[in-house]
Amino acid sequence: MDDLHGPSFLTSLYWLFGKGYFQTTHQMQIEHSKIYGPLWKSKYGPLVVVNVADADLIEQVLRQEGRHPIRTDMPHWRGYRKLRNHAYGPLTEMGAEWQRIRSILNPRMLKPKHVSSYTNAINGVVSDFIEKVAKLRTTTGNEVMVYDVAGELYKFAFEGICSVLFETRMGCLNDVVPEETQKFIFSVGEMFRLSPIVILFPKSLWPYMPFWKHFVAVWDHLFKVADELVRKKMTEIQEMVKHGQPVEGEYLTHLLISEQMSFTEVLGSITELLLAGVDTTLFHLCHFAVSNDENVFPNPSVFLPQRWIREQKQLNQHPFGSVPFGFGIRACLGRRVAELEMYLLLSQLIxxxxxxxxxxxxxxxxxxxxxxxxxxxxxxxxxDRQKEQEEPVKANTSI
Ligand code: HEM
Known part of the structure; x- marks a missing residue:
């Protein structure tokens, strides 16, 4: 570790704020890998990060992990939970406790027979999304454009994960999004925006920083929404029991009735599943730098979907050149649900x-x-494909 080169804390601050890479740290990874090679050490306040920007080395790191791998230590997320006495969830827990939580959460999130039972719920959300697209095209898009597609997909993801976890709809795709839902989505955004700022400072300073108070406030709101949803489900279960009805239901119902976790633990995990289910993109190791490496992916910035067609795949493609859901026992818990959401939505949209x-x-x-x-x-x-068949529209490349 001592032999590793890399920018000091001051140099890192200069890159982040002097050179302006604070919001483009993925790009900074590429620049740093050119300077320091595929393995270097960066200091961010109290955090020392070892950067790995080579597919072979990433493979080596991921293949040698033990029984309780840690991805990123998240002292700020853990700090909030400690402050409020909340339980850690799968993202923040470590060691044997993490393994226990994953063994409870895994089966109904990852086993195909359970995941396929979410199809109807997700299809309901897909139908609403298709309707929303039609409405947006007509009202604001001159019969063709949809603006801020990522924002619309973000709402789809939140609605989708709520339909799986709580078997309830949140109204994200309604014409007017309910205020509470809007506030939840805003809080997720704020929490992710503030996280890299808080982490730059030592823990002892957090209570004196104004953005720590804001960070705590947005987390409070996220936990409040999850708490209400979990309690609502508990009341529904109690009603069923009271009326002698069989208690049937999906993910949360199962977690609550199996009694493998306390209420606080269920809440801690559900809140993290909600977050991970809403806002997810790739961020571990230096996957961005690796998947932008010409030697791993020729023409990395060009959209070439055919590179994923199995028969046409380049034979030399590195298995760790792209690992969107991570690898090993700590890989993404929501992978199967996310894939199901994408298949169902894309097949309908296309x-x-x-x-x-x-x-x-x-x-x-x-x-x-x-x-x-x-x-x-x-x-x-x-x-519109139907209209297009009637009167073909001339336009450039399709996505
Ligand atoms: C396209 C969508 C998604 C992508 C690309 C994605 C990607 C990832 C990645 C890269 C990791 C880290 C894995 C590792 O370090 O090896 C991760 C972890 C995780 N993801 Fe996802 N994810 C997605 C959707 C979801 C959804 C829908 C959920 C919730 C149902 C979810 C829940 C989680 C959780 C809880 C973890 C932490 C697992 C742990 O540390 O034990 N993800 N995800």
Missing amino acids: KHYEVRPDPSGKNVKPITRTLLVPATSIDLQFI
């Missing part, structure tokens, strides 16, 4: 519409907000 880029040719860059998100609105053309 059936209805041909999706093409913004005709203005606007280029959307990614920025870091703890996770990687688009810096500006993604606006796309949704061309």
Whole structure:
């Protein structure tokens, strides 16, 4: 570790704030890998991060992990839970306790037979999304454009994960989104925005920083929403029991009736599942730098979906060149649900519409907000396939 080169805390601050990489740390990874090579050490206040920007080395790190792997120590997220006496969830827990939580949460999130039972709930959300797209095209899009597609998908993801976890609908895709839901979505955004700022300072200073208070307030709101949803489900279960009805239900019902976790533990895990289910992009190790490496992916910035067609896949593609859901026993808990959501949504969308880029040719860059998100609105053309057959529309490449 001592032999590893890399920027000091001051140099890191200069890169982040002097050179302006605070919101593009993924790009900074690429620049740093050019300077320091595929393995380097960075200091961020109290945090020392070892950066790994090579597919072989990433494979080596991930393959040698033990029984209780730790991904990123999250002292600020853990700090909030400690402050409020909340339980840790799968994202923040460590060691044997983490393994216990995962062994309870895993089966109904990852086993295909359980995951497929969420199809009807997710399809309900998909139908609403297709309707929403149709409405947006007509009302604001001149019969073709949908503005801020990422924002709409974000609402789809929240509605989708709530339909799986709570078997309830939150109204994210309604014309007017309920105020509580809007506030939840806003709080998720604020929490991810503040996280990289809080982490720059030592723990002892947090109570004196104004953004720590804001950080605590947004977490309070996230836990409050989850608490209300879990309690509502508990009341429904109690009613069923009172009326002698069989207690049937999906994810949360199962967690509550199996009594493998206390209420506080269920709440801690459900809140983290909600967060992970709403705002997820890739962020571990230096996957961004690796998947932008010409040697791993020729033409990395070009959208070439055919590179994923099994028969056409380049034979030399590195298995760790792209690991969107992570690897090993600490890999994404929501992978199967996320895949199901994507298959169901994309198959319907593509059936209805041909999706093409913004005709203005606007280029959307990614920025870091703890996770990687688009810096500006993604606006796309949704061309009605039925209409198109009647009168073909001429436009450039489709997505
Ligand atoms: C396209 C969507 C998604 C992507 C790309 C994604 C990606 C990831 C990645 C890269 C990790 C870290 C894995 C590792 O370090 O090896 C992760 C962890 C996690 N994801 Fe996802 N995820 C997605 C959707 C979801 C959904 C829908 C949920 C909730 C149902 C979820 C819940 C989690 C949880 C709880 C963890 C932490 C697991 C642990 O540390 O034990 N994710 N995800």
